Structures are given as structure tokens and as C-alpha cells.
Amino acid sequence: MQFQDTLRMSLDSTFRQKRRIVPVLTGISLSTTLILIIIIAGATISNIVTQQILGQGNLRQITVMSPNNTGLGPSSNIINDSRIASWQTLPHVAGAYPNLELDVTATTNTMGIMLFLSNQPDQNVRPELLQGTWPQDQQIIVPDTGILNKLDQNVSGSTLLGETITLRIPTSEGSQQYAVIPVTVSGVYKATQNILGQILTFTTLSFMKNLVKESLGSAPLMYQVATIMADQPQNVSEIASIIQKQGFSTNDIEDQLSGETRWLRGIIIIGIALALFIFILVSLSIGNLLASSVLQRRKEIGIMLAIGFTNRSIGQIVQGEAIVIGIVGAIGGILIALISLFAFTLMQPQISLDIPWWGFPCVIAISALLCALAGILPARKAMRLDVMQTLREE
Amino acid sequence: MSATAVAMNNVTVHYHTTSNHEVTALNNITLAIDYQKWVSIAGPSGSGKSSLLHVIGGLLTPQSGEIIVDQTPLHTTNQQMRATFRLTHIGFVFQSFYLMPHLRAWENVALPMLAAHIPLPERKKRAIEALARVGLQDRLYHRPAELSGGEQQRVALARAVALAPRIILADEPTGNLDADSATVVLDILTQFVAQGATVICATHDPLVIARGDAVIHLHRGVIVPE
Numbered sequence: 001m002q003f004q005d006t007l008r009m010s011l012d013s014t015f016r017q018k019r020r021i022v023p024v025l026t027g028i029s030l031s032t033t034l035i036l037i038i039i040i041a042g043a044t045i046s047n048i049v050t051q052q053i054l055g056q057g058n059l060r061q062i063t064v065m066s067p068n069n070t071g072l073g074p075s076s077n078i079i080n081d082s083r084i085a086s087w088q089t090l091p092h093v094a095g096a097y098p099n100l101e102l103d104v105t106a107t108t109n110t111m112g113i114m115l116f117l118s119n120q121p122d123q124n125v126r127p128e129l130l131q132g133t134w135p136q137d138q139q140i141i142v143p144d145t146g147i148l149n150k151l152d153q154n155v156s157g158s159t160l161l162g163e164t165i166t167l168r169i170p171t172s173e174g175s176q177q178y179a180v181i182p183v184t185v186s187g188v189y190k191a192t193q194n195i196l197g198q199i200l201t202f203t204t205l206s207f208m209k210n211l212v213k214e215s216l217g218s219a220p221l222m223y224q225v226a227t228i229m230a231d232q233p234q235n236v237s238e239i240a241s242i243i244q245k246q247g248f249s250t251n252d253i254e255d256q257l258s259g260e261t262r263w264l265r266g267i268i269i270i271g272i273a274l275a276l277f278i279f280i281l282v283s284l285s286i287g288n289l290l291a292s293s294v295l296q297r298r299k300e301i302g303i304m305l306a307i308g309f310t311n312r313s314i315g316q317i318v319q320g321e322a323i324v325i326g327i328v329g330a331i332g333g334i335l336i337a338l339i340s341l342f343a344f345t346l347m348q349p350q351i352s353l354d355i356p357w358w359g360f361p362c363v364i365a366i367s368a369l370l371c372a373l374a375g376i377l378p379a380r381k382a383m384r385l386d387v388m389q390t391l392r393e394e
Numbered sequence: 395m396s397a398t399a400v401a402m403n404n405v406t407v408h409y410h411t412t413s414n415h416e417v418t419a420l421n422n423i424t425l426a427i428d429y430q431k432w433v434s435i436a437g438p439s440g441s442g443k444s445s446l447l448h449v450i451g452g453l454l455t456p457q458s459g460e461i462i463v464d465q466t467p468l469h470t471t472n473q474q475m476r477a478t479f480r481l482t483h484i485g486f487v488f489q490s491f492y493l494m495p496h497l498r499a500w501e502n503v504a505l506p507m508l509a510a511h512i513p514l515p516e517r518k519k520r521a522i523e524a525l526a527r528v529g530l531q532d533r534l535y536h537r538p539a540e541l542s543g544g545e546q547q548r549v550a551l552a553r554a555v556a557l558a559p560r561i562i563l564a565d566e567p568t569g570n571l572d573a574d575s576a577t578v579v580l581d582i583l584t585q586f587v588a589q590g591a592t593v594i595c596a597t598h599d600p601l602v603i604a605r606g607d608a609v610i611h612l613h614r615g616v617i618v619p620e
Contacts, residue, residue, distance in 0.1 A: 005508050016496055303492040306453060307553065308481025309509045310474055388409070388453055391488075 006313065010320025014328075017293055024289055025329045027282035028371070032333020032363050033340065035275040040341060042268035043354040046261050059233035060094065062240050063251040064226045079226045079248070087228055090242060092235035096228045279367070283374040286325055290318060290378035294385070301382055302390030315383040322375025323368050330367035334360050398462075399561055399592040400427040400450055405459035405469075407445055407615075419445035421615040422459070427608075429560065432583070432593040434603045437612035443596035446612065447563045450594060451484050452476035464560050481509055485554030485591075489566035491546040493538040493553075499525060500534045503552045510557060524552035528582050544575025551582050555591070562586060564595040568602055580605050 014021060064087075066079045087096040228243070230236045233253075240250040294301065301314055341353055407420040419442045427433050435443045448454040449461060452468050453476075461468045464483045468476060480486070493502045503521035512520070525531055528548040538546050547567060554562055564583065568576035576599070583593050584605060595602055603609050611618050 005511075005514075009508070012496075299492075300494060303494070304505070304509075305477065306451075306480070306486055306488075306492070307506045307509070308477055308484075308557075310477040312474070313509060388448060389412075391448075391453075 006316050006320050007324075009317045010324050013293075013297070013317065014321045014324045017289075020289055020293065021325055024282060024286050024325060025332060027285065028279070028326065028329025028367060029332035029336055031275050031279040031282055032330045032367060033336040034278070035272055035363055036334065036337040036359060037340065038268060038271040038275060039359050040337070040353060040355055042264060042271070043356055044351065046264050047354045048351075049261060049264065050257055059253050060230045060236060061252065062228045062230065062236055062243065064228060064243050065249045065251070066225070084226055087226075087243070090228075090239060092231050092239055094229045094231045096226060279370060282329075283326075283370040286322055286371050287374040287377055290322055290375055291381055293321075294318060294378050294382045298385060298390045301385050302387050305385070305387040306391065311383040311385075314385070315379040318379040318382045319372060319375045322371045322378070326367040326369075326371025327364055329371075330364040333367075334363065397428050398426050399429045399431070399464060400425070400594070401460075401462045402426075402449075403460040405449060405456045405461055407442075407449055407454055407456050409445075409454070418615050419454075420449065420456070423615075423617060424459075425610060425617065427592065427594060429592050430587060430590055431608065432587050432595065432606040434606035434609045435594065435596045435612060436598055436603055436609050438598065440614075441612040442615040443598075443612055444565050445615070446610075447565050447594065447596050450561070451486060451563050452479050481506060482557065483559055483561060485557070485559040485562040487547070487550050487554045487562065487564040487567045489569040491538070491543075491550045491570070493546055493549055495538050498535045498537055499530060499541065499549050499552075502538070502549055503556050506553060506557050520556060521552070524556045525549070527555065527585075528552045529578075542575065544571050544578055547571060547575065547579050548582065551579065551586075555586060559591070561592045561594065564593060564597075566597055566599075567595060568597070568599050573601075576601060 064079065084096045087093060228239060230239050236252050237254070240252055243250050304314060305311065341355070345351070345353060402423050402425050405420055405423045406418070408416050408418050410416055423446065435446055437443050445454060449456055449468075450463055452463070452471070455476075456469055459469065463479075466479050466483065468479065471479065494505065497505070500518060500521040503524050504517040507517040507520060522531065522534060525534060528551050530545060530548055530552065533541060533545060533549075536545075538549070541549065547570070551567075554564075562583070567579055567583070571579060580602060583595070587593050593606075595606065597603060609620065611620050
């Protein structure tokens, strides 16, 4: 039989069984909708998170971490002033400075507090901070619990303006030595949560190092973390590679993106796996539907065999029915998904949906394939039908 | 070309019932039927008339013996070849018409042509011509339920001759028809024979037997004298 004739016969026999196929079609459509909505929601959230991270972060920044937690390890992989000075001479490096990490574990809720201090900024190190909304001041995380409590009561921070606060700064992570530094608050900013509910974290600035140095006198400083700024974002990976070869681990915007979106990908994969599982169950029911349909149409199939249809063409018609159900169900699912998403965008116009259009032909193909697989056994059953037995039953 | 449309030599057919009893439908049948003849196969129920038609039509395979139909040795062919043989050499007419209830008259007639890969416009044209041959040119778009028994059998006749087979096998073609309808159907079959077809008809209707050129009497799967 010609392809279009097989298709016509399959379409005809499929839609003759309207009542029986409606539940199966509904199942396929809904599971297709579920898969598409998961994909679209995942892509949209991933896009939002990416934009947010890119918005917060610095595309040129590389955070360098020493593998030595105490800061007192072998001299080959410690971060100190001479090491930082050597990084400043690397190709494509615009600047390098140590991070003096503050004790931020005292935060009482998911909000971070960022203060603007009245010291002069180090313009060579963080020039980008001088652009945008905070033109003059530097930012740090408030480390002192008492001050945080005070800030929590008045998050606008206006009462803190002009006050002198005390910073306790460990010389390196895990170190018991602290620098105690009084600074004057020249501004307060309540840090917002990001979309994942995480606190935005900030690093101290290089001027703090001088304060610590003043506090510690002439003791040599080793740092747990340092920041290197590339001259261009595209040079970040090259610089990070050099630093990694020196025995340090690095973290840049790409790593952050990867970390932030990993859990999201996990949820999307679990969601799609669940939806596929439902899909497979529905496909199995197609197998059942077609098998019982073959039984019901024994006489019809017997007549067709008697007048010259081959067993193979009968099998192709039944197989075609399965594929038709798969395709029609998937198209129904796509329509439901599009209508739902359209309704969603009407309700939430501020959210721009990231629709992966490639997903639509994919789900149609997957649906057709799964249903074709489910149709194999009923098709074989139809092919094996004994024409004489069906005619004798009459 | 040989003048023998059907040649059977010591053909024996057994089959198993659903309760797994073995039935000998045909026992050492030897016969020859010439082209352009109307041969009736007569006998009581269970005598093997339908089985003989089904063996000639390639629906049943004999366990032993040789059968050559329209130059095709059916005893050596596989299932696929027999299906193609039925399509191109045989036209079947059944007592219960066996029309597809959801298809219109012309679509029922065009069904074998669909299996023969004939394009749709040609199928429709030939189906309309075949329906005109049986006098149903005004019933093209009727479904079987909208036709009388006689008209349904005429649609089945049109379907049987749609691909111009040389042999028409009719199993009790008038069994479900009143006398007037039966006469119309028999007239059409006579007309087919006149146009070159060979008609082999399983029946116990004396009207049908009277139309034929020869009668083969069967009793318990064996050919017996009249």
C-alpha cells in the first residue's frame, strides 16, 4: 500500500474510535503539556538566574583561593603580597588584590547588610564600583552581631549614618587573629535576596588590608582569598588556567553560573523524567487500546485479508494508528501549553518567557516514537490474525 | 495457456476448531475447472463447500496435494504471495456481503484497489464503473446500512470484479437474499461469465445450481456423484 493510503486508513480507523481514544489522547496531551511547561519554566528561571548573576557579578573578576585553610601551609601555594604582585604582571591582568573576608555568619535572617564606609576607594582595584549607583564609597559586610541586630530593627540604616562601628577582621579564614578596626558609616544599603533566596555576599576592599596591617603592625600577611581582574571578560579563562596551574583554585562568573543553575537543571531533569514516565504509562495504554481494537475489528481485518491485503499492510495500518494518536496527542499538548503560557504572560507581563521552540518538534517526534513502540505488539497481533478463523466466526 | 482455471490433485485439508478438534474439511479432492465456466459446488452444511472455495482462493493451505489456480501453484506459495494472488486473480463474494460498514459504496468497491497501490482518482473512477456494471451508479455514496441486502451483495460483486480478476469465488451469494434480489445477483454473475470470468459458487440453492455449467457435489469433504 502507498504511504498516503496507509496514513488515510490509519487516520480513518483511529477517528472511528473517538470515544475510546479520547482518554488516551488526553493523557498524551497533558503529559506533553507538562514536559513543555517544565522545559519552558526551567529555561525561563535559568535565564532569570543567569541575568541576575551577570547583573551582580563582574565578568572580569576571578576569585583565587588558597588550598591551605590555615593560611600557614607550604610557601608554594600561599597567597601573599609577593604572589599577588606576581599575578599583577601576568598578561591580560588589570589588577590583583587580597580579599579580607569578614565574619558574616552572624546574619540573623536572609538579608545581608552592606555599608558604605568613608575611606577613600582604591580606584585601581575596583574601578567598576565607582560607576553606577555608589560613586564614592566602598562596600563591606557588617561583621558585628550587635550592629546587625541594630540594623535589623531599622533596615533603612539611616540611624547608623555617621556612627562609628567596630569591625573584627580575621587575618585569614579560620585564623584566631583579628584586626579590630573602627570605621565611620557614611551610608547603609539593605542587600536584597537573589531569586534563590541566597544572601548577596560582598568582599572587603583592599583598603581594609592597610587597616589590618596597621592593627597587626609589621606581621607578614597571608591571605585565603584574592581577586584578580582581567582586562577583558574573554581573557578570564586564560588567566584562571594559569593560576590553577600554580596550585590555586579559582572561581569566576562562569563557575558561579554553573553552580547556581546546577540545582535548577537537576529539578528540570527530574520533572522531565517524571513527565516521561507518565508518558510511557500512557503509551502503554495505547498498546492496550489498539490490542483491544484489533480484537474488536477482527472481522474487518479478516475481510481485508480475504480481499487481498497483506498481513504486512494490515500491521502498517495498526502501527499508523499508534503514530497518529501520538502525533495528534502531542499537538494537542503543545496547544494546551501555548494557551497556558499565553494566559500566564497576561497575568505576569513582567516575566519574559524563554520558549525553546525546538522543543515542539522534539516532543512530537518523541510522542510519535513512543506510541509507535507501543503499537508494535498490537500490529503484530493484527498481522497474525487467522483470516479463516475470523471468517468462520461469522 | 491452459484452459484449466483450477486444477486440484489429491488435496487434503484439515483444520482445528477452537475447541481443538481436528476436522477433515477436504479429503483427497481431485478436480479441474475450465476458464469461463460457472461451476457450482453443492452439498449439505459441513460438506466442505466453503473450505474448497477457500483453498482455491488461497485462504486455506492444503496439508497435502497440489493445487494450481490461474497458473499459480498455491501449494508452494507463502502467505504474502497468496495475498497478492488473491488480490490480482480472485474476486471473493460472501454470503454475509462483508462490506465495511463505515465506508461508502464506492469506497468499499475501491478497497482492493487500495491494496493494489492504485492512485485515488483512478480508484474512484474504476469503482464507479464497477458499480455501474451492477446497476448501482445511483448508490455511490450510500453506506451499507442504507442499502438493501440485494444492493449490498451487488456492491460486494462490484468489489469482487473491481480489479478484473479471472476467477470469482462466491460463497452462498444468494443465501441472504430474497428471490428477486437473488435473480439480479445471478444475472450479474452470468454476465461476468459471459465477459470472460470463471465463477465458482458454493451453494445449495437450486436456482444457483441451475445457472451453472457444471456441479460438483461434496459430502464430508469428498466429491460424490450427484
